[in-house]
Amino acid sequence: MAKILIVEDNERNRMLLRDILHHYGHEVLEAVNGREGLDMAREHLPELIFMDIQMPVMSGLTAGEALKSDARTRNIKTVALTAFAMKGDRERILASGFDEYMSKPLDTRRLPQLVEELIGGK
Ligand SMILES: [Mg+2]
Numbered sequence: 001m002a003k004i005l006i007v008e009d010n011e012r013n014r015m016l017l018r019d020i021l022h023h024y025g026h027e028v029l030e031a032v033n034g035r036e037g038l039d040m041a042r043e044h045l046p047e048l049i050f051m052d053i054q055m056p057v058m059s060g061l062t063a064g065e066a067l068k069s070d071a072r073t074r075n076i077k078t079v080a081l082t083a084f085a086m087k088g089d090r091e092r093i094l095a096s097g098f099d100e101y102m103s104k105p106l107d108t109r110r111l112p113q114l115v116e117e118l119i120g121g122k
Pocket of ligand 1: 052053
């Protein structure tokens with residue numbers, strides 16, 4: 001059981017993630033853009049963050065880099081979510097500091113495994 005933050009501007013994706021994470025007993029926080037996600041991460045210090053890449057106000061890449069450059073939030077595990085999965089995207093996203101990467105539509109069967117891998121035991 002962990003505190004998990006979802007940062008995603010698409011309501012349906014947010015709902016899907018929230019429902020699955022709730023099902024596994026996690027506490028879920030939600031934000032709709034990178035700016036709000038960054039603020040919530042700093043305030044609530046979740047164990048894990050699912051971060052959409054394409055969002056208004058502040059992109060997931062920018063928010064993710066800000067999280068990793070701040071000592072208070074650097075150790076939070078981060079999973080990037082992106083609709084476009086072109087060759088090199090995974091490498092680019094991981095190079096910018098994300099711990100993992102999932103392309104959309106989300107593989108809902110992989111999700112619990114991924115959470116366990118990243119923050120197992122919490
Ligand atoms: Mg988006």
